[in-house]
């Protein structure tokens with residue numbers, strides 16, 4: 194667990210999620226799906242039950258190359274980062290993450306703190322040697338954030354998403370660890 198201070202002076206907690214967070218996590222995900230078109234799912238498209246989410250978080254918490262963290266403001270989930278490492282020996286050293294922050298908290302330094310947490314954790318595992326992500330080519334705030342944290346663009350994936358009949362390209366970005 195880590196106590197962090199946002200740019201507005203507010204203190205929030207970053208901690209690893211556990212199975213008991215499943216219900217609040219689903220509610221959080223439903224909310225962010227309405228707030229941003231930068232995710233791989235839109236409103237009502239997540240389609241994961243509380244029970245499935247509970248199993249998902251429980252499984253991740255047992256894997257030494259996976260991480261699911263949440264940021265909390267007075268017990269309310271305000272941000273999430275989930276990193277999933279490869280399952281087999283040849284891919285266990287790398288993984289991809291997704292990140293989101295509630296709109297009310299954008300631009301206050303929380304995304305930076307969540308990624309710092311991931312990078313520190315990756316170094317401590319001794320296993321993770323590469324962090325990957327995909328981001329919409331027009332998501333300039335997120336790209337700025339990733340570049341600030343040391344990630345570089347490794348390639349462009351065309352037609353990676355389709356939103357309301359419009360194809361969206363993404364950048365593949367990565368950060369080598371160690």
Ligand SMILES: CC(C)(COP(=O)(O)OP(=O)(O)OC[C@H]1O[C@@H](n2cnc3c(N)ncnc32)[C@H](O)[C@@H]1OP(=O)(O)O)[C@@H](O)C(=O)NCCC(=O)NCCS
Pocket residue numbers: 229231232292293294295298299300301302303304305306327328329332334335337338341
């Ligand atoms: C992308 C996201 C996770 C960033 O989280 P955040 O808490 O807003 O990030 P931070 O406040 O740490 O910083 C973001 C950087 O972008 C800049 N930025 C500029 N305008 C911004 C805005 N309107 N909102 C957020 N960041 C902004 C910030 O200045 C900061 O750079 P700096 O540290 O050099 O000043 C968050 O905006 C989000 O959840 N967006 C919707 C979902 C999404 O796009 N996820 C990523 C998918 S790949």
